[in-house]
Amino acid sequence: MHHRNTLFPRLFVLAIFCVCLGAGLLPACAPAADDTARLVKVLDGDSFRVTYRGSTLEVRLIGVDAPEYRQEYSRKARDFTRDFCQGKGLRLEFDKDPRDRYGRTLAYVYADGVMLNEALVRAGLAVPLVVKPNVRHAERIRQAEAEARQARRGFWSKGGLDMTPAQWRRSHPRK
Template sequence: MKKLLFVLILILISSCTYTGETTLEHKLEGPYLVTKVVDGDTADVIINGKTERLRFSGVNTPETDECYYQEATDELTKLILDKEVYLQQDKTDRGKYGRLLRYVYLDDLLINQHLIENGFAKAFHKYKDDTSKYELFARAEFEAIRLEKGLWKDC
């Protein structure tokens, strides 16, 4: 009986696969109203009556003096300004400037991924170890480059 149990446990263990995805993701929080879009990867939201500055985790959009800055800012404004979004915490709660680091959802759309796959942003490779959705974002960036979308075509 012990041998049979041992064999069954081995079969069970060997049939399990590792996907690389974390199962300990944070729950979605919200909805929270977006009151201001600062740039292509930063916005202000109201949380518990207080304005919080939010940095979109895992993405990096062009800075003020860089190609595609205005397009990225305009896209984010069009998508979320004056709308309610849901937030999901990443591995790190706040960045070095005190901004919340979050994945941002509008309905079922993951805005972070949308910005990358449409060429408004790049995956933030510098912080890949702190980004639980890094692989998803890196694949989205690869496709945006391949299809020459947004900044990958114009910059």
């Protein structure tokens, strides 16, 4: 008899707790679903697929433009991105616009506390690309380009690319 008298109040308190937790009125005890992204496939220097929160996303790096497929330095940029991301937990940082016009997720991507977007430009394998309103780290990326130019890294060893990736896309339309 005593068991029945204490069971109902305990269930009632548990139910109230669950309702408050589900409504966001109480902090979750356990961390949210895994916020670490994992590389699935590199598409080119500035875009790739990851698994993130149980889904596969195509990510486009914010603030950078890497050489296009069959353009000079495209393989080096792709390989740099692959080596940077492979086998590591990636942290995605979002800016104001979460997606581009193609539906890709726009992000700054970090591994071991280092931002890929900035590292790619610093290595001389991508150029800054400012697309408003996603400009949170534009100055930081611009500084990385100045450093790459001065140190003559990547394509800056020969004075830059023959064509920017944007010029390449315009002169080599996809069929």
